[in-house]
Amino acid sequence: MLLFLSLPTLSVLSSPSMTWIAPPRMVFSFTTIPGGITKIQPTLEALLHQNDRAFDAIYVIVPRVYRNESVEIPSWLLNDTAALDQRQMLDVTFATGPSVYHDKVHVVLLDTDYGPASKLLGALLVENDPETIIVYGDDDRMHRPELTERVLYYSSRFPDDAIAVLGGWIAAEDSLYCGRSLEVGVNRVSFVGGAGGVVVKRKFYGTSDEAIRPAFDIVNRSKGCFLGDDYYLSLLLSRNRVPRRLVYDTCWNIPLMKDSYRHGGLSYAESSHPGGANVEHYQQCIRELGKDHDLSGDGEFNAWSMYVFSHVWGLARGTMRWSQGESFVPC
Secondary structure (H helix, E strand, C coil), X not given: CHHHHHHHHHHHHCCCCCCCCCCCCEEEEEECCCCCCCCCHHHHHHHHCCCCCCCCEEEEEEECEECCEECCCCCCCCCCHHHCEEEEEXXXXXXXXECCXXXXXXXXXXXXXXXXXXXHHHHHHHCCCCCCEEEEECCCEECCCCHXXXXXXXXXXXXXXXXXXXXXXXXXXXXCCCCCCCCCCEEEECEECHHHCEEEEHHHXXXXXXXXXXXXXXXXXXXXXXXXXXXXXXXXXXXXXCCEEEECCCCCCHHHCEECCCCCCHHHCCCCCCCCHHHHHHHHHHHHHCHHHCCCCCCCCCHHHHHHHHHHHHHHHHHHHHHCCCCCCCC
16 A cells, blocks of 8 residues: 555656756845944854754845944954955945855945945845845844744745834834734734844845845935834835735744844934834934835735724733833833
8 A cells, every 4th residue: 555655656756847946045144343243153153053944145244344443353254354255236345255154154345334224235235036035134133043944934925025023013203103013923014123033035125236226325314214224124125015024923033032242222222212212213214205105004904003003002012011010111
């Protein structure tokens, strides 16, 4: 019986009509600055040691100059910047090459600092296949070993969507701001945040130089856009009609991620805005570009429904935190 059952299987597998389809290329990209570049080994180790398929490449995006000072790259990451391949693309001058740390780790050295958005923009310069999956994130997060498996799963399930575990609804004049969605299932949102990793495809930003070039215009924008990269990068997706989707996954979520180091990013910076400095920058950028770019209509429901939903949920979370002795933070 076993032999009988196996024969059809063998014939199907040996059929000349069957074509083996190569899995998509999958890379991770993050940017780092002087305060973190010497502390990113735990981040790299977590990305290099995945349970499922390994990343094909891990890009460390570094500006040559940060706040008018040259960035010193540690020798364990790169021992000779002169050995990097000098390139120019989309009017951007940069250098790239393999790291001495690991053969899958590559350094991209940008002549121009594009701010936090460099974590994606740098990858767009070196990855050309439209189907390549790019996961971009922060330099201080240690991702779980299940990351690549979850990335492939959700990319297959939602092949035309950007996918993340952090994000929400944003509007130009939302004084409360409670953007995150309920942590159940999956749903579309206005913007996605890089802290937990964002899964996109190279083609989401265009397939021609003319289509991609405007993404690098962030360097000519105000401080709000320059530092509000989560909103700005989501805006690029919105312009190309790419939905942004949040997923709630027991193996891929913010609470499970450990910090490689503590740097007190913009989420912790002083701000008069209830949503913190990040949201303050998002809204400054929205006002600069025009309120019709606030993405409030891009979520699962219409803008009014998203407004009510996010605020009720934010008040509930804030009250819960307050009852546990924490400060009332409505988002």
